[in-house]
Amino acid sequence: MKFLFKTDYEDDIRLFPHSGYLWTYGTLLILIAAAPHFLSSYLVSQLVFVSIYAIVGVALLILTGFTGQASLGHAAFLAIGAYTTAYLQQFGVPFPVYFLTAGLLTGIIGAIVGFPALRLHGIYLVIATISFALIVEEILARWESVTHGNEGLRVKTIQMLGTTVPRDSPGFYYLCMGVLIFVILGAINLLRSPTGRAFVAIRDSETAAKSMGINVSLYKVKSFAISAAITGLAGCLFAHKLSFISPEMFTLQLSIEFIMVILIGGAFSLHGAVLGAIFIVMVDPFLTFLKDDIPGAIANLSLLLGAGAERAAAIEKSSAAFASANGLKGAIYGFLIMAFILFEPLGLYGRWLKIKLFFQLFPLYKRATFKRQKIYVKSERNR
């Protein structure tokens, strides 16, 4: 086991507690930079989606994971960022300007949503954010002079520094990764400063937060605004990646996917946002794989096991029908949510920490190390 011997307050504050971190993240950075050179263009394209989902994941972590305010309305924030992009492009506004405007405008709308949400907790807040998302969806479909309604809007290729950055070029991939890294660094900074601690305080006890001098309403609104602004930036990238946007791309299903990013990744650490994003984005290629290759494989297997050719064909057909069933994605998501909430409430990142600890302590690891301890239940009276 590694023991850190601290001699300075700086030891607690710095980004990389010891040199091991520098190596890990340095290697990761090199891999990210090299990816377009050795991965297929399909996988690079998936990585772009991973980065966009991870940006939204970070946004949602700040609001839900750290401030304790659940939201099922983030698809709407993404939509606002995307539509701001498409709308401003029509007037020849340059990329950096509309990119930042998308973040700013979405942030302002996030703050406005934050105000009525101040008095709501838990499930009521979830319902309120869903209603907000439905309203936005409706506005996008009806406000035809700006959004072109259900016909949707084209999004032009990015023009920057005199060059174009097509949506499947390495340049666009680097842009998305760059934004993700900046967002993560900003979030880390925020979370290790007074605002981040105020968020956590509000999540764990509003009563205590108030009596420590935290203006709970102000910080909740701040959290909504920051989370929305980051999602707005992601919306701009999302619009470019899709090159065409319409209201039905920003439905409740997308908000649920975002919540799943942090549920599966782990809602207590920024690592969770990235791990969760990788997981959720890779469900689609996995389903394609299921559809294309698995039925044939099952049929071959059953032939090997001695089933007749006719029977094998029937098996292939029924498993193909199963793999391409309409609700399969939804069912897999639902199953995953339940499994993670029941068995792995700390998400993939929590699982990784446990595995790491297992090897550090080997052979002394106790199963009880992570048993949840309920020594004391705090009162809800002053809530």
Place this chain on the structure above:
Amino acid sequence: MSYFRAENLSLHFGGLKAVDSVNFALEKGEILSIIGPNGAGKSSIFNLISRLYNPTSGRLFFEDQEITQEPPYSIAKLGIARTFQNIELFENASVLNNLLVGRHRHCTSSLWQEILYMPSVRRDEKIHRHKVEQVIEFLDLEPYRDRVISGLPYGVRKVVELARALCTEPKLILLDEPSSGLNVEETTDMSFWIRDMQSELGITVLMVEHDMSLVSRVSDRVIALNYGKVLAMGQPAEVQSHPDVVAAYLGA
């Protein structure tokens, strides 16, 4: 003029008079204890002072400023900190982070400075950590610095809550049953700390306490409360032997 004053303070829950026209004052630097049976309205008085409850009537003054209309978060900014009878810590954060939240009223950085982690934020952060470290040393919390609250025993949580209140550098501290749930040894420590808070840090203390020996050891004055009303006020021995107080505790 007294340092802190409650004038005709009342709090009604429907027909229940939890606090009923209570008047009392605190001098700077004194330790005042409120005693009384369960349900007497002691915690309600604390919740009124920290503005978590709105008084039905009455007024509160601190350092000659009326605080009856202040929002809860400015109470801490004025220099009044508190602990809770049913510990209210930030369960999923480390002891260190809990204490750093106590520094909130001294934080001045803006959102942008924090996102960029400007040198000023870093400098302030070190100052806060230094202050927190002093409190950790004062209350012997070194072994628990990086532990998460949810894994800590009850007695330690009590001390962490006291530490968090001290990190705000309060002028007046409200302690709601500081010794409840503590063993004899921990209670003795607590009584020394309360004394030291007053003598070394110059903090005025208002506390609710059931342990009479602790009350007599540390208090300068005592108020006895029952059914929201003040029964007696004065020296610890005098209040304890007051016939109404004896009757209240015997349940007569």
